[in-house]
Amino acid sequence: MTSRTPGPGSVALITGGTGGFGRALAATLRERDVTAVLADLDGERNRQVAADLGCPFVVLDVTDRAANAAVVAQVEAEHGRLDAAYLNAGISAAKSDDALDVDEFMRVVQIDLFGVVYGVEAARPAIKRAGGGAIVVTASLAGLSPMATDPGYSVAKGGAIAFVRSMAPRLAAEGTTISAVCPGFADTAIIDRIRHEFTAAGFPVLTAQEVADALVMAWAEGEPGAAYVVQPGVGTVNYRFKGVPAARTAAGEPAAVPEALRPPEMR
Ligand SMILES: NC(=O)c1ccc[n+]([C@@H]2O[C@H](COP(=O)([O-])OP(=O)(O)OC[C@H]3O[C@@H](n4cnc5c(N)ncnc54)[C@H](O)[C@@H]3O)[C@@H](O)[C@H]2O)c1
Numbered sequence: 001m002t003s004r005t006p007g008p009g010s011v012a013l014i015t016g017g018t019g020g021f022g023r024a025l026a027a028t029l030r031e032r033d034v035t036a037v038l039a040d041l042d043g044e045r046n047r048q049v050a051a052d053l054g055c056p057f058v059v060l061d062v063t064d065r066a067a068n069a070a071v072v073a074q075v076e077a078e079h080g081r082l083d084a085a086y087l088n089a090g091i092s093a094a095k096s097d098d099a100l101d102v103d104e105f106m107r108v109v110q111i112d113l114f115g116v117v118y119g120v121e122a123a124r125p126a127i128k129r130a131g132g133g134a135i136v137v138t139a140s141l142a143g144l145s146p147m148a149t150d151p152g153y154s155v156a157k158g159g160a161i162a163f164v165r166s167m168a169p170r171l172a173a174e175g176t177t178i179s180a181v182c183p184g185f186a187d188t189a190i191i192d193r194i195r196h197e198f199t200a201a202g203f204p205v206l207t208a209q210e211v212a213d214a215l216v217m218a219w220a221e222g223e224p225g226a227a228y229v230v231q232p233g234v235g236t237v238n239y240r241f242k243g244v245p246a247a248r249t250a251a252g253e254p255a256a257v258p259e260a261l262r263p264p265e266m267r
Pocket residue numbers: 015016017018019020021022039040041060061062063088089090091092111112138139140141182183184185186187188189190191
């Protein structure tokens with residue numbers, strides 16, 4: 001059975017699965033009779049969240065490359081297939097000041113960027129074996145519009161979007177769409193430290209459900225290399241990259257980029 005859309009019989013893995021977006025996504029996929037396997041850091045609270053949702057739980061630290069592969073193998077062994085991988089685990093810096101804390105920067109990049117790279121490496125062959133499917137990366141608006149308060153997060157999310165766009169053609173060739181969802185600020189634990197600032201300023205934040213709906217849409221209709229922006233009061237928008245100034249020949253004519261080297265927006 002090929003299962004490219006979220007529906008009965010399909011199996012999804014969600015990293016960071018017991019967090020705010022992960023829980024809303026898992027519940028939304030369950031409504032569509034998708035088996036949603038929640039992968040997250042070990043802990044009684046995380047196991048309980050999965051149990052309450054009626055979802056299987058697997059322990060995963062996304063920065064452990066071998067563990068990503070082991071979790072995918074476990075999902076295939078226990079559920080028979082993998083149709084979609086939601087690479088959603090993420091953190092932001094624990095503090096924001098004007099110092100550049102390189103240790104903190106590296107910690108965020110390890111989880112938010114390399115966790116995605118390892119997740120793609122692990123999920124790719126399994127999704128191919130299932131006949132194709134989807135990889136959806138939870139990036140952030142910060143990957144398109146860097147946050148002055150969190151350089152590590154901005155680099156990791158911008159890198160994740162670039163990685164998605166770079167990987168899209170080779171994955172599409174084997175029937176897997178990879179896309180990124182880029183939410184603005186949303187009401188989950190990750191904004192606990194700064195929620196009061198939004199409240200004080202009367203600034204709207206997204207609900208986790210609005211983001212979960214975008215994540216499901218990205219699987220169902222995902223366009224290879226797409227970056228879907230989600231903003232309060234706006235909804236989900238397929239962001240259009242502007243591209244860069246084209247090279248010109250010695251005669252001043254636009255030079256055609258060799259086909260294999262063309263970025264997604266030029267294909
Ligand atoms: N909430 C927002 O404002 C917002 C906006 C844009 C993007 N995002 C992104 O959405 C994703 C989900 O975040 P959320 O808002 O649900 O926050 P959250 O804090 O509720 O959930 C994050 C989850 O990731 C897990 N996690 C952290 N480190 C991990 C690791 N090393 N291995 C495995 N799991 C790990 C946490 O345990 C947690 O369950 C993150 O990638 C985040 O950067 C959030």
